[in-house]
Amino acid sequence: MSLCPFWLKADSREPTALPGFIGGADLENPFPKVILRMTHSDSAGPLVVGLGEALFDRFGDVAVLGGAPINFAVHANQLMAVRGGRGAVATRIGDDELGQRLTRELDARGLALDALQVDPQAPTGVVEVTLDDDGQPSYDIRAGAAWDQLQFDDAWQSLAGSCQAVCFGTLAQRTATSRAAIHAFLAAAPQALRLCDLNLRPPHYDNEVIRASLAAANAVKLNEDELQLVAELMKLSAGSSADAQMFELMKECDLQAAILTRGAEGTAVFRGERWHAAPPPPLSREPDADAVGAGDACGAAATCGLLAEWPLEQIVELANAAGGFVASRQGATPELPAELKQRLAS
Numbered sequence: 001m002s003l004c005p006f007w008l009k010a011d012s013r014e015p016t017a018l019p020g021f022i023g024g025a026d027l028e029n030p031f032p033k034v035i036l037r038m039t040h041s042d043s044a045g046p047l048v049v050g051l052g053e054a055l056f057d058r059f060g061d062v063a064v065l066g067g068a069p070i071n072f073a074v075h076a077n078q079l080m081a082v083r084g085g086r087g088a089v090a091t092r093i094g095d096d097e098l099g100q101r102l103t104r105e106l107d108a109r110g111l112a113l114d115a116l117q118v119d120p121q122a123p124t125g126v127v128e129v130t131l132d133d134d135g136q137p138s139y140d141i142r143a144g145a146a147w148d149q150l151q152f153d154d155a156w157q158s159l160a161g162s163c164q165a166v167c168f169g170t171l172a173q174r175t176a177t178s179r180a181a182i183h184a185f186l187a188a189a190p191q192a193l194r195l196c197d198l199n200l201r202p203p204h205y206d207n208e209v210i211r212a213s214l215a216a217a218n219a220v221k222l223n224e225d226e227l228q229l230v231a232e233l234m235k236l237s238a239g240s241s242a243d244a245q246m247f248e249l250m251k252e253c254d255l256q257a258a259i260l261t262r263g264a265e266g267t268a269v270f271r272g273e274r275w276h277a278a279p280p281p282p283l284s285r286e287p288d289a290d291a292v293g294a295g296d297a298c299g300a301a302a303t304c305g306l307l308a309e310w311p312l313e314q315i316v317e318l319a320n321a322a323g324g325f326v327a328s329r330q331g332a333t334p335e336l337p338a339e340l341k342q343r344l345a346s
Contacts, residue, residue, distance in 0.1 A: 007256040045084030046164040048076035052172030053147040054091035055125030064331040071296035072167045074333040082345045088112035092146040098124035115155045119146035135290045148175045152184035160188035169199035186216045197221040214253045221259040267319045276312035280324035293332020298323030
């Protein structure tokens, strides 16, 4: 990695904390209980953070670890291990059976958990997932989850100041409390690649949340439907091609990189004045496969490639391979193939 990463070369902004925070601390809320397992200081390489909601996707009677930031961190952890890197989570779970299960699963995978908060009252998040005939999911996201009460504490400040990348979205910003904590974290991470994965889930966002998230980021990930919505919100040129709108969005929001997921057509990655797109490789689907988490794996892989400052063609290839593999399996966080996890060794 160069002494001055590309995402800082043209990014003179420093994200600012929302009102009510002084020096990054929330003076009105006590520090939450923190589980100390593997810590981010144990990482010898790049530290990549998933910031926001932690939950379980429930498919009927089966509950599978999920939440876009968690999925992102799990896949980044797998991909960056070969470089001595680690994934970390900054989130909040309930003091309940699902919370204990999440802790065990993430600890077993080697993620840094020193910024994992435990809420004494609110439950661990749950999402009821329904799949259509093509395996495409729809979501019923339960209210009142622990991640609706995120707090910016000492552990979060330490993690923010030492990470190389952080991925956040709009869903965890559905409450003012969590929104303030997320923006305080971003304000404390001016050195990081701050990827806003919009992950729009109606009715859990509004235009102000989208605008503030883009303003706090220096990179963005979105799909084609989200691009249409953002194009209207930001008044991007109507009738322009998707790539032209992506470059316009990057200029409008002072973003240094962007990722556009296009389903079966694969991924497009934009950096500076260049972009590259390619279809995903053909993969055989398991009978119970679903598309849950495929975009998160794609975003994690692209982020790892961006951190390595790879050529765009190589980044797209890795992103497509990771996203395509997850889409061919059940659940959002399957173990990636060894061949895929070795690619960042080069």
